[in-house]
Amino acid sequence: MLASYILFFLLFLVFPLGTLIIKSVQDQNGNFIGLKNYLLYLQEPALFQSFFNSLFIAIVSTIIVVILAFSFAYALTRTCIPFKGFFRLIALIPLLSPSILAAIALVYWLGNKGVLKALLFGNSIYGPIGIILASVYWTFPHALMILSTSLSLSDSRLYEAAEVLKTSKLRAFLTITIPGARYGIISTAFVIFTQVFTDFGVPKVIGGNYNMLATDIYKEVVGMQNFQMGAVISLVLLFPSLIAFFIDQYSRKKQISLLTSRSVVFKPKKSFGVDSLMLGYCTFITVIILMMIGMAQFGALVKFWPYDLSFTLKHYQFEVAGLGWESFYNSIRLAFYTAIFGTIIIFIGSYIVEKLKSDERLRGILQLFTLMPMSVPGLVLGLSYIFYFNAKDNPINFIYATMTILVINTIVHFYTVSHLTGVTVLKQMDKEFESVSLSLKIPLYKMFWKVTLPVCLPTIFDISIYLFVNAMTTVSGVIFLYTYNTTLASVSAIHLDEQGDVAAAAAMAMLIVYVSVLVRIIHTVFTKGILRRTQAWRHDTPNAANDVTKA
Amino acid sequence: MFKTLISKHPLTSIVGVLFLALISFSTSSYGGELLVYSSTDADNLKYYMQEFQKDNPGIKVNVVRESTGTMAAKLMAEKDNPQADFLFEMAATVALNMEAQGMFHEYTPKGMDKIDQRYVDKTAPVTWVGNYGWAGCICWNRIEAEILGLPKPKSWADLANPIYKGHISMPNPASSGTGYLDVSSWIQIMGKEKAWEYMDALHKNVAVYTHSGSKPCKQAGSGEFVIGISWPGRAIKIIKAGAPIDMIIPEEGIGWEMQVVAIMAGTDNLPDAKRLMDWTLGRGMSLFGERQSIIADSSKITKDPDLPGFYDEVQAKLINNNFVWAAANKTRIVGEWKRRYDGKTEPKK
Numbered sequence: 100m101l102a103s104y105i106l107f108f109l110l111f112l113v114f115p116l117g118t119l120i121i122k123s124v125q126d127q128n129g130n131f132i133g134l135k136n137y138l139l140y141l142q143e144p145a146l147f148q149s150f151f152n153s154l155f156i157a158i159v160s161t162i163i164v165v166i167l168a169f170s171f172a173y174a175l176t177r178t179c180i181p182f183k184g185f186f187r188l189i190a191l192i193p194l195l196s197p198s199i200l201a202a203i204a205l206v207y208w209l210g211n212k213g214v215l216k217a218l219l220f221g222n223s224i225y226g227p228i229g230i231i232l233a234s235v236y237w238t239f240p241h242a243l244m245i246l247s248t249s250l251s252l253s254d255s256r257l258y259e260a261a262e263v264l265k266t267s268k269l270r271a272f273l274t275i276t277i278p279g280a281r282y283g284i285i286s287t288a289f290v291i292f293t294q295v296f297t298d299f300g301v302p303k304v305i306g307g308n309y310n311m312l313a314t315d316i317y318k319e320v321v322g323m324q325n326f327q328m329g330a331v332i333s334l335v336l337l338f339p340s341l342i343a344f345f346i347d348q349y350s351r352k353k354q355i356s357l358l359t360s361r362s363v364v365f366k367p368k369k370s371f372g373v374d375s376l377m378l379g380y381c382t383f384i385t386v387i388i389l390m391m392i393g394m395a396q397f398g399a400l401v402k403f404w405p406y407d408l409s410f411t412l413k414h415y416q417f418e419v420a421g422l423g424w425e426s427f428y429n430s431i432r433l434a435f436y437t438a439i440f441g442t443i444i445i446f447i448g449s450y451i452v453e454k455l456k457s458d459e460r461l462r463g464i465l466q467l468f469t470l471m472p473m474s475v476p477g478l479v480l481g482l483s484y485i486f487y488f489n490a491k492d493n494p495i496n497f498i499y500a501t502m503t504i505l506v507i508n509t510i511v512h513f514y515t516v517s518h519l520t521g522v523t524v525l526k527q528m529d530k531e532f533e534s535v536s537l538s539l540k541i542p543l544y545k546m547f548w549k550v551t552l553p554v555c556l557p558t559i560f561d562i563s564i565y566l567f568v569n570a571m572t573t574v575s576g577v578i579f580l581y582t583y584n585t586t587l588a589s590v591s592a593i594h595l596d597e598q599g600d601v602a603a604a605a606a607m608a609m610l611i612v613y614v615s616v617l618v619r620i621i622h623t624v625f626t627k628g629i630l631r632r633t634q635a636w637r638h639d640t641p642n643a644a645n646d647v648t649k650a
Numbered sequence: 651m652f653k654t655l656i657s658k659h660p661l662t663s664i665v666g667v668l669f670l671a672l673i674s675f676s677t678s679s680y681g682g683e684l685l686v687y688s689s690t691d692a693d694n695l696k697y698y699m700q701e702f703q704k705d706n707p708g709i710k711v712n713v714v715r716e717s718t719g720t721m722a723a724k725l726m727a728e729k730d731n732p733q734a735d736f737l738f739e740m741a742a743t744v745a746l747n748m749e750a751q752g753m754f755h756e757y758t759p760k761g762m763d764k765i766d767q768r769y770v771d772k773t774a775p776v777t778w779v780g781n782y783g784w785a786g787c788i789c790w791n792r793i794e795a796e797i798l799g800l801p802k803p804k805s806w807a808d809l810a811n812p813i814y815k816g817h818i819s820m821p822n823p824a825s826s827g828t829g830y831l832d833v834s835s836w837i838q839i840m841g842k843e844k845a846w847e848y849m850d851a852l853h854k855n856v857a858v859y860t861h862s863g864s865k866p867c868k869q870a871g872s873g874e875f876v877i878g879i880s881w882p883g884r885a886i887k888i889i890k891a892g893a894p895i896d897m898i899i900p901e902e903g904i905g906w907e908m909q910v911v912a913i914m915a916g917t918d919n920l921p922d923a924k925r926l927m928d929w930t931l932g933r934g935m936s937l938f939g940e941r942q943s944i945i946a947d948s949s950k951i952t953k954d955p956d957l958p959g960f961y962d963e964v965q966a967k968l969i970n971n972n973f974v975w976a977a978a979n980k981t982r983i984v985g986e987w988k989r990r991y992d993g994k995t996e997p998k999k
Contacts, residue, residue, distance in 0.1 A: 145992050212873040225858045307858040308822070310992060317861065321719035322825035323984065324726050324744070403892035404872055406793065485727040500733060579724050582733070583685065583712035594692045597717055597864055598887070601872070 108468035115487035123330035149310040157296040160234040168242035174377035176250040194240035195615035197572040198300035200608035204391040225307030249283025252527040255365040399606035414602040426586035434570035441510040442563040449521030473515035477575025500582040524558040553633040683710040689721040690739035735917040739909040743977040755913040761931040769946035780908035782943040788898040789867035789878040810851035819866040820879040828863025834976040835905020903969040
């Protein structure tokens with residue numbers, strides 16, 4: 100069981116990356132040259148600058164996102180504010196939109212000709228401010244997903260006890276809520292840190308001349324076709340994942356299950372002060388997100404921003420080779436396959452890591468593998484797939500240049516956040532469930548099917564939607580792997596932007612957003628019935644508001 | 651440990667079936683068709699390939715198009731097991747490296763003797779031919795310039811004037827072919843020392859270095875910056891889209907780079923690949939001429955009535971670019987550029 104997952108990662112992550120990493124000790128002709136490339140790299144004047152820039156941007160963005168997303172998740176799970184479903188849907192939008200859309204919208208709002216340029220007090224959007232704003236925007240839903248999972252399950256008895264003991268609300272928050280969500284907060288911080296640290300999409304389009312490690316890779320690989328140096332920088336980028344791994348290992352030892360078999364599910368109580376404050380906060384965030392997306396839609400519908408703002412639909416006639424509407428259908432296919440296969444593979448994987456008894460060393464290896472994809476930039480992963488799967492002597496090279504390789508690449512690329520979400524929810528379920536089932540001689544798979552799966556269903560649906568929308572918007576990995584009959588809408592938006600049709604790029608990007616929103620809504624309606632049945636245990640009465648599953 | 655490896659868990663079979671299912675919906679076949687990799691503009695490419703298929707009804711062309719750098723990286727990475735049959739347009743400075751690595755199939759297309767001989771592969775065996783080129787230019791936003799009271803520059807040298815501080819965007823030569831074209835042409839026009847002095851001064855005025863050669867003109871078009879150092883094809887497109895842009899061809903002359911076509915070594919459809927290569931110098935050349943490219947056969951140009959003087963002006967200003975020198979020295983020149991400007995650049999306020 101565990102072994103098949105290790106095999107999966109060896110095949111689709113470790114071996115491909117290995118073929119690229121080997122290049123870091125070779126010259127352009129493939130001869131072994133030891134550490135010469137590394138020495139060369141250490142002499143690069145931009146190196147330390149890039150490293151500290153990356154570190155600075157990642158730390159600042161992480162702090163902002165964790166605070167913003169934690170408050171938002173708290174409002175959604177622990178208060179009685181209205182419109183939770185709506186807020187959740189809107190908060191997901193940054194995830195639904197290709198990064199190019201955020202860049203276009205930011206420039207239209209805050210660029211030199213931007214409507215709200217005055218807000219920057221003379222600073223330029225092309226640099227650290229722009230990168231941080233855009234990074235916070237696109238990573239917000241990722242953080243929200245892990246944090247609301249970790250806040251959604253909690254034992255009401257703790258709060259009752261606190262109330263009986265006349266503990267203040269603040270103290271209860273600091274001593275019950277925060278420690279309970281600690282694992283989620285730590286995971287979130289490392290996910291966001293690593294994502295921002297390794298992302299090149301945002302700094303590439305809005306970073307100007309602010310150098311970061313990820314854009315350095317882009318310059319070496321795409322600008323100079325220097326794979327050797329690209330491999331060297333990729334290795335430097337892997338460090339955060341190693342650190343994340345050890346901190347994760349450390350924090351998991353301290354985590355205790357919040358949902359024991361004796362737990363009483365927490366239900367938020369009405370509180371006018373807290374609820375109004377949180378309602379205001381959620382509205383504020385929602386307005387910002389809608390402003391971003393609204394500006395992009397506006398940009399797609401005007402003739403020529405900012406000089407001719409009259410209305411037109413002509414930007415929807417995509418004039419690009421092989422990348423018009425057909426790429427749009429391909430993207431939907433990719434997203435659909437990724438969501439289905441990815442969710443099953445990833446959730447079972449997180450169950451194995453979290454619940455099955457197995458060799459500790461193998462489990463450790465698997466855990467390291469599950470955290471690795473996050474710190475591998477899509478560009479590096481995509482390129483390494485070419486080297487590995489296009490090799491003449493690779494027995495499975497027939498998957499190269501097919502939809503399959505795009506699906507696998509996308510699943511691996513977005514593995515970590517989905518896996519951590521799965522682990523977070525499973526961690527909150529008492530191991531006692533498994534012990535009881537064993538003592539009652541109920542086979543583990545029955546237990547999985549009858550208890551674990553139903554309890555985790557809302558999270559499983561979250562994972563599938565997460566994979567779906569990411570597959571719709573991903574560019575960096577698949578840009579090297581698609582071929583003539585598997586062109587993708589997200590790539591098409593990039594091409595439209597490249598050839599100067601910013602409005603058409605915005606139009607294509609908005610189509611992606613609308614499809615994802617639509618799928619999200621269909622998904623909600625479709626799963627509502629199932630959730631009502633499986634999640635009834637969360638509520639005293641069947642009619643009680645279902646906070647976790649409403650969206 | 652061994653036990654865990656062979657544990658017969660029911661979930662094992664589920665996962666196994668999934669892996670098989672994933673692998674089973676793979677289909678790939680290019681037989682009898684032509685897989686073309688290209689870095690030419692997507693809108694133009696669609697038109698050219700449609701026309702080629704009209705002229706050759708028996709051939710089905712499949713296209714993968716990426717920007718120059720991404721396409722080049724993909725081609726180089728696929729080198730040991732090439733997928734493409736044909737490379738339709740790649741910057742010469744990059745293509746020369748591919749030729750050196752034996753990635754192209756030998757073929758001398760029909761009509762190669764009739765074109766401008768600067769576009770011809772002079773080292774035997776002949777493996778590629780240039781059919782059109784692109785050059786440097788300045789995109790100038792006249793509306794923003796008027797608001798800011800800036801005088802219109804006439805030359806590259808003018809851009810170093812401190813009045814333009816913070817108003818220029820330029821492609822980064824490390825990530826953009828157009829950026830490298832500019833830098834390498836300045837070195838050829840001004841001489842090594844003068845060129846670096848010029849770039850030192852220019853650097854003080856540049857607000858932003860972009861990763862794409864088209865982006866500066868787009869930024870000028872939307873008024874983000876008054877001046878964008880870019881290339882004429884993009885400028886024309888943006889002007890036609892409604893931007894208040896004037897295209898300036900600097901008087902010192904402009905660097906240019908040709909785009910080449912080549913048959914990929916290892917193609918399984920050599921006859922059709924040869925027909926596409928011949929077509930590129932024949933009817934294809936006229937189509938490129940229609941769309942105001944600088945082409946290898948000036949007799950085939952159709953002048954745009956909206957831009958009557960454009961073609962002759964650009965043609966007259968092209969420098970005598972040494973591609974072989976530019977390709978061979980790219981790493982060194984870009985390295986020097988990075989040492990001077992990349993490491994210490996902070997975003998301008």
